[in-house]
Amino acid sequence: MEMNAPSTRNPIDDNRTGLIGKPIDRVDGRLKVTGKAPYAYEVQEAPGKPAYGFIVEATIAKGTVADIDASAAEKAPGVLLVMTHRNAPKQAPWGPIDAKDRFARSSPQLASDKVRYYGEAVAYVVAESFEAARSAAALVRIRYEAAPGDYDMAAAQAKAEKPKDDEMQKADSRIGDFETAFAGAPVQIDATYTTPHHIHAQMEPHATLAWWTGDSVTVHCASQLLESAQNAVANTLQLSPSKVRIVSRYIGGGFGGKLPVYGDVMLSAMAARQLKRPVKTALTRQQMFHFTTHRSQTIQRLRLGATRDGRLTAIGHDSLSHSARFDDFYETASTQTRSLYAALNRLTTHRSVKLDLPISDSTRAPGEAVGMLALEQAMDELAEKLGLDPIELRRRNEPTTDPEKNIPFSTRQLLRCMDEGAERFGWRRRSATPGSLREGRWQIGLGMAAATRSNLLMDAKCAVALDRQGVLTARMSMTDIGTGSYTVFTQIAAEMLGLPVDRVRIELGDSDFPETPGSGGSWGAASAGSALFDACTNLRGQLARRLGAKPDDVVFADGRVTAGAHSESIGVLAGTIGLRAEGQIKKGDMAKKFSQQAYGAHFAEVAVDMDTGEIRLRRMLGVFAAGRILNMKTATSQATGAMIWGVGSALFEDAVVDTRFGAFVNHDLAEYHVPSHADIPAIEAVFLEEVDDKTNPLKIKGVGELGICGAGAAVANAVYNATGVRIRDYPLTLDKVLGLQARQG
Numbered sequence: 001m002e003m004n005a006p007s008t009r010n011p012i013d014d015n016r017t018g019l020i021g022k023p024i025d026r027v028d029g030r031l032k033v034t035g036k037a038p039y040a041y042e043v044q045e046a047p048g049k050p051a052y053g054f055i056v057e058a059t060i061a062k063g064t065v066a067d068i069d070a071s072a073a074e075k076a077p078g079v080l081l082v083m084t085h086r087n088a089p090k091q092a093p094w095g096p097i098d099a100k101d102r103f104a105r106s107s108p109q110l111a112s113d114k115v116r117y118y119g120e121a122v123a124y125v126v127a128e129s130f131e132a133a134r135s136a137a138a139l140v141r142i143r144y145e146a147a148p149g150d151y152d153m154a155a156a157q158a159k160a161e162k163p164k165d166d167e168m169q170k171a172d173s174r175i176g177d178f179e180t181a182f183a184g185a186p187v188q189i190d191a192t193y194t195t196p197h198h199i200h201a202q203m204e205p206h207a208t209l210a211w212w213t214g215d216s217v218t219v220h221c222a223s224q225l226l227e228s229a230q231n232a233v234a235n236t237l238q239l240s241p242s243k244v245r246i247v248s249r250y251i252g253g254g255f256g257g258k259l260p261v262y263g264d265v266m267l268s269a270m271a272a273r274q275l276k277r278p279v280k281t282a283l284t285r286q287q288m289f290h291f292t293t294h295r296s297q298t299i300q301r302l303r304l305g306a307t308r309d310g311r312l313t314a315i316g317h318d319s320l321s322h323s324a325r326f327d328d329f330y331e332t333a334s335t336q337t338r339s340l341y342a343a344l345n346r347l348t349t350h351r352s353v354k355l356d357l358p359i360s361d362s363t364r365a366p367g368e369a370v371g372m373l374a375l376e377q378a379m380d381e382l383a384e385k386l387g388l389d390p391i392e393l394r395r396r397n398e399p400t401t402d403p404e405k406n407i408p409f410s411t412r413q414l415l416r417c418m419d420e421g422a423e424r425f426g427w428r429r430r431s432a433t434p435g436s437l438r439e440g441r442w443q444i445g446l447g448m449a450a451a452t453r454s455n456l457l458m459d460a461k462c463a464v465a466l467d468r469q470g471v472l473t474a475r476m477s478m479t480d481i482g483t484g485s486y487t488v489f490t491q492i493a494a495e496m497l498g499l500p501v502d503r504v505r506i507e508l509g510d511s512d513f514p515e516t517p518g519s520g521g522s523w524g525a526a527s528a529g530s531a532l533f534d535a536c537t538n539l540r541g542q543l544a545r546r547l548g549a550k551p552d553d554v555v556f557a558d559g560r561v562t563a564g565a566h567s568e569s570i571g572v573l574a575g576t577i578g579l580r581a582e583g584q585i586k587k588g589d590m591a592k593k594f595s596q597q598a599y600g601a602h603f604a605e606v607a608v609d610m611d612t613g614e615i616r617l618r619r620m621l622g623v624f625a626a627g628r629i630l631n632m633k634t635a636t637s638q639a640t641g642a643m644i645w646g647v648g649s650a651l652f653e654d655a656v657v658d659t660r661f662g663a664f665v666n667h668d669l670a671e672y673h674v675p676s677h678a679d680i681p682a683i684e685a686v687f688l689e690e691v692d693d694k695t696n697p698l699k700i701k702g703v704g705e706l707g708i709c710g711a712g713a714a715v716a717n718a719v720y721n722a723t724g725v726r727i728r729d730y731p732l733t734l735d736k737v738l739g740l741q742a743r744q745g
Contacts, residue, residue: 001530001534001583001584001585001586001697002585002586002587002588003457003585003586003587003588003589003590003591003695003696003697004588004589004590005590006590006693006694007693007694007696007697007699008693010533010537010697011495011496011537011540011556012492012495012496012533012628012697012698012699013691013699015495016495016498016555016556016557017494017495017498017557019491019494019495019501020491020492020495020628020630021628021629021630021631021632022491022631022632023631023632023633023634023636024487024491024501024631024633025487025633026484026486026487026634027486027487027490027501027506028250028480028486028487032250037249037250038249038250039204039207039222039250039251039252040207040208040209040220040221040222040248041205041207041208041209041280041282043209043220043247045220046209046211046278046280047211047213047278048211048277048278049277049278050209050211050277050278050279050280051080051126051127051128051271051275051277051278051279051280052126052127052128052129052130052132052133052279052280052281053124053125053126053133053264053267053268053271053279053280053281054124054125054126054127054130054133054134054136054137054281055121055123055124055137055263055264055267055281055283055287055291056121056122056123056124056125056137056140056142057118057119057120057121057122057287057290057291058115058117058118058119058120058121058122058142058144059118059142059144060115060118060144060146060661060662061115061117061118061146061149061151061356061357061661061662061663062115062116062117062146062147062148062149062356062662063114063115063144063145063146063147064113064114064115064144064145064147065084065085065113065114065115065122065142065143065144066113066143066144066145067142067143068084068085068086068122068123068140068141068142068143069140069141069142070082070084070123070140070141072139072140072141073123073125073136073137073139073140076127076132076135076136076139077132078127078128078129078132078133078136079125079126079127079132079133079136080126080127080128080275081124081125081126081271081274081275082123082124082125082126082136082140083110083123083124083125083126083267083270083271084110084122084123084124085110085111085112085113085122088109088110088111088270089237089270089273089274090238091106091108091109091111091236091237091238091266091270092106092108092235092236092237092238093106093108093111094106094107094108094111094326095326097326097327097328098164098328101228101231102260102329103225103228103229103232103259103260103261104227104228104231104232104235105232105235106232106235106236107232107236107260107261107262107263107266108236108266109121109124109263109266109267109270110122110123110124110267115144116324116325116326116356117290117324117325117356117357117358117359117662118290118357118358118661118662118663118664119287119289119290119291119358119663120290120291120358121263121267121291122142123137123140123142124267124271125137125140126271126275126279130282149355149356149662150353150354150355150356151355151356151357151657151658151659151660151661151662152355152657152659153296153297153299153320153321153322153353153355154299155659156322156353156355157299157320157351157353159353159354160320160351160352160353161351161352161353161354162349162350162351162352163328163330163350163351163352164328169332169335171330171349171350171351172347172348172349172350173338173346173347173348173404174346174347175344175345175346175347175403175404176344176345176346177345178303178314178315178316178345178346178347179347180345181305181313181314181344181345182303182305182313182314182316182345183305184305184313185305185306185307185313185314186306186307186308187305187306187307187308187382187385187386188303188304188305188306189302189303189304189378189381189382189385190301190302190303191301191302191377191378191381191728192299192300192301192302192728193299193300193301193302193373193374193377193378193728193729193730194297194298194299194300194728194729194730195297195298195300195370195373195374195649195730196297196653196654196655196656196730196731197294197295197296197297197360197654197655197656197657197664198294198295198363198364198370198649198653198655199288199289199294199295199363199653199655199664199672200253200254200255200256200257200288200292200293200294200363200364201255201669201672201674202252202253202254202255202257202258203252203253204222204251204252204253205222205282205283205284205285205288206221206222206257206258206262206264206282206283206288206291206292207221207222207264207280207281207282207283208220208221208264208265208268208269208280208281208282209221209268209278209279209280210265210268210269210271210272210278210279210280211272211277211278211279212269212272212273212276215239215243216243216244216245217233217237217239217243217244217245217269217272217273218245218247219233219244219245219246219247219265219268219269220247220248221246221247221248221261221264221265222248222251222252222254222258223246223248223251223258223261223479223518224248224251224254224256224258224259224479224481224518224519224520225259225479225517225518225519225520226246226248226477226479226509226510226511226516226518227477227511227515227516227517227518228259228260228261228518229246229248229261229265229511230244230245230246230511232260232261232265233246233261233265233266233269236266237266237269237270244511245510245511245512246510246511247509247510247511248479248509249508249509249510250480250509251479251480251481251482251509251519252482253481253482254479254481254482254519254520255363255364255645256293256361256362256363256364256366256520257288257292257293257363258481259293259361259362259520260292260293260361262283262291262292263291264281264282264283264291267281268280268281285668285669286667286668289655289664289667289668289672290358290663290664290667291358292358293358293359293360293361293362293363294358294360294361294363294655294664295331295360295363295364295366295370296321296322296323296329296330296331296360297321297322298319298320298321298331298333298370298371298374299319299320300317300318300319300320300333300334300370300371300374301316301317301318302316302317302374302375302377302378303315303316303317304316304378304379304382305343305345306382306386308386309386309396310382310383310386310388310392310393310396310397311396311397312341312342312343312397313343313344313345314343314344314345314346314347315337315341315343315345315346315347316346316347316348317333317334317337317347317348317349317371317374317375318334318347318348318349318351319331319332319333319334319348319349319350319351319371320350320351320352320353321333321350321351321352321353321360322352322353322354322355322357322360323352323353323354323355323359323360324354324355324356324357324358324359324360325354325355325356326359327359327360328352329359329360329361329362330350330351330352331350331360331366331367331370331371332350332366332367332371333350333367333368333370333371333374334348334349334350334371335348335367335368335371335454336367336368336371336372336375336452336453336454336709337371337375338403338404338405339399339402339403339404339405339452339595339597340375340450340452341379341394341397341398341399341403342397342398342399342400342403343397343403346403346404356662357657357662362520362521364642364645364705364708365453365522365642365705365706365708365709368452368453368454368705368709369645369646369649369705369708369709369712370649372449372450372451372452372709372710372712372713373649373650373712373713373716373730374713374728375713376449376450376710376713376714376717377449377713377716377717377726377728379393379394379449379450380447380449380713380716380717380720381726384432384434387432389432390447390448390717391418391419391422391427391448394414394415394418394450395415395418398414398415401595402595405595407592407593407594407595408594408595409594409595409596409597410455410590410594410595410596410692410694410695411625411627411690411692411694412597412599413599413625413688413690414450414452414599414600414601414625416625416688417450417451417599417600417601417623417624417625417688418448418450418601418623420601420623420686420688421448421601421602421603421621421622421623421686422448422601422603424621424623424686425446425448425603425605425621427446427448427603429446430446430721431721434720434721434722434723434724435722435723435724437722438610439607441609441610441611442607442608442609442610442616443607443608443609443610443722443723444605444606444607444618444722445605445606445608445718445719445720445721445722445723446603446604446605446718446721447603447604447606447713447714447715447716447717447718447719447720447721448601448602448603448604448714448717449601449602449710449711449713449714449717450599450600450601450602450710451599451600451601451602451622451624451706451707451709451710451711452597452598452599452600452706452709452710453522453597453598453702453705453706453709454522454596454597455522455526455596455597455598455627455692455695455701455702456521456522456523456526456527456587456591456596456702457523457526457527457530457585457587457588457590457591457695457696458516458517458521458523458527458587459517459527459584459585459586459587460476460478460514460515460516460517460527460528460530460531460584460585461476461514461515461516461531461582461583461584462474462475462476462514462516462528462531462532462534462535462582462583462584463475463476463513463514463535463580463581463582463583464493464532464535464536464539464580464581464582464583465578465579465580466497466539466543466570466571466574466578466579466580467571467574467578468571468572468574468575468576468578469503469571470499470503470559470569470570470571470574471503471504471505471571472493472494472497472499472503472504472505472539473504473505473506473507474489474493474504474505474506474507474532474535475507475508475510475513475514476489476507476508476513476514476516476528476531476532477508477509477510477511477512477513477514477515477516477518478508478509478516478518478519478524478528479508479509479518479519479524480508480509480519481519483519483524483525483634483638483704484631484634484637484638485506485508485519485524485525485528486506486508487631487634488525488529488630488631488634489506489508489528489529489532490504490506491630491631492529492532492533492536492630492698493506493532493536496533496536496537496539496540496556497536497539497540497556497570498555498556498557498558498559498560498561498570499556499559499570500559503559514531514582516528516531521702521705522598522701522702522703522704522705522706523702524702524704525630525698525700525702525703526695526696526698526700526701526702527585527696529630529696529698529700530585530696530697530698531583531584531585532583533583533585533697533698534583534584534585534697535581535582535583536581536583537551537583538581538582538583539579539580539581540554540556542579542581543556543561543570543573543574543579544561544563546573546575547561547563547566547568547573548563548566549563549564549566556570559571561573585696585697590694590695593694594694596692596694596695596701597701598624598625598626598627598701598702598703598706599624599625599626599706600622600623600624600625600626600706600707600709600710601622601623601710602620602621602622602643602646602710602711602713602714603620603621603622603714604617604619604620604621604711604714604715604717604718605617605618605619605620605718606618606715606718606719606722607722608719608722608723608737609734610723612734612738613734613735613736613737613738613741614734615651615719615732615734615737616679617647617651617679617680617681617715618681618682619681619682619683620643620647620682620683620684620711620714620715621683621684621685621686622639622640622643622684622685622686622707622711623685623686623687623688624639624685624686624687624688624703624706624707625687625688625690626687626690626700626701626702626703626706627690627691627692627695627699627700627701628690628691628692628698628699628700629687629700629703630698630700632687635687635703636685636687638703638704638707639685639687639703639706639707640683640684640685640707641707642704642705642706642707642708642709642711643683643685643707643708643711644675644680644683645707645708645711646707646708646709646710646711646712646714646715647675647679647680647711647712647715648673648674648675648712649708649711649712649730649731650711650712650713650715650716650730650731650732651675651679651715651731651732651733652673652674652675652679652731653672653673653674653731654666654672654673654730654731655667655672685707712730715732716730716732719732719737723737723741724744725737725740725741725744726740727740
């Protein structure tokens, strides 16, 4: 099926058995809590005892390997192979940079003596045990010739360039005459906000287990996008994709950091072929900071021009981020500003600087997550300058159609999210005068921000099979990165066929299964779920015909198929050899006809110690409108988790680059701070009722990344309300509170 028209009423709308929306427990939960869900490094399917690989990283950020001596490592106990640029197998060159799928590009390892960034692989040791490999890796002696590099984005911003436009994203947008309108606006905000490098910080490290069967390789790894991973390995090792199988059944968190596959995959595969035995490799936590991707820092300038009654006449958002020297990725931080608020004159730009740092890429709601840290603070500043309540300012600038695409919204409940949140949170008790509410030495403040996240549908396929016992099995290459994919797909299939959930088997995470776009961009449930819906629809048609009825006249419930007085067990209708069906979804043109976003509103209360500047979150609420909710428990878990990431972005996270050496100095979770239990008190996520028939046949929207968008800005706005100190440089740490207080005092 193809989304070229709004979806009509279907069995998911009818929800006869009540499974859609029900907060059922995760169907894979017991496997995970009992340790029986094998992650990549734990897989026991390898044909033979695996050897263990350990990666030696470059200790310079730019230059060449002048000399490398691996003799001591090669003689160490248990060592089977030491691979360097001198003996690594031939691979395809890196890239191409303009590949349609950047995650499928060739990614050669140890291909030359060049060092492009700190932490790049310069040697690889394989031994009989992890300990032996790691010990021997320390014996590899390397002499470098370092070259000067650029590691400081602010210092190099004069070299910024406009990124290339592509079919998904244009770097700049312009409507009307922004410069004239802004210059003539009676009320203006012109402020610059900065966000630092962010690290994904998934619980599961990147890991690989690879082995060969003839000329074909099987790779178990932590990958969000299996087809991209399959093509990346094939392109790098110069194989046909049909010779590469990628398996990723369970993933311990992705957050964008597992969209690409990394050197652990390529090195494991090459070593396994050379040694003719399975090889497994896991990155250490410290290695992940340089060897995998991160979010680029940004410098964002917001210019808002408004009338004295709070109507925006001009809105401008300029964003600067960086890419690796050899890459072209940039943070799309201005994108949400193109659709969130009405203004006749508009300008958004993106610029990128090439730096000699590890590659940056999508991280936790790329674009909106950091873009709204700036935009929603600027709106708060404008509200205060106008003497308006922040919600009222947003109400006065609510667009009736998409301000730049000039098309209707599929649904838009942003104002209702704000009103519902204000009532639940007690927003009316907020004091408009910053610093006026105190409890002892604590200054108390309330802040709010809007939330929005683009909604996407991608092409996907699914295959289902029904056996004589009435058990349905569905297969897709889709992945579950901890979000609950296994569970919501079980609910969809069970509802469509009228089966109890224990008679549905969902099999995911294998590139041999029907192709899906995988997990990323909050498109997973909608895309793969719609393909599953279509497959089940086709299976319903077969079952109805076997009952001698039309599909629309048949009721599926309690494991039976009923048409009027005629009823039969679904297993009996499947017959001795069972039934099979396939389904697919194609994105069609509905996204071109309707502007599709999910929306929300964040509310935060903070306390700031007036002596030390310590900031403590006291409570937080998010109210969201994100289409139909498939499982209230998993959706709430995703939303609250994303809100916590938003708190992290506001108060804690900062991957610090030593600009002398091009390295992250706080490259572990002891010093790269993320929120802990003590940092997160009462936090609540609420979903409004909504179905969106323009998005997909399930009428759902992406949930996973919505919760982080705007969350950090609500915290920052609350800090200002508590202290009167406006911190535009994230994260908001106590030294910045005290420094600005001293400057103002």
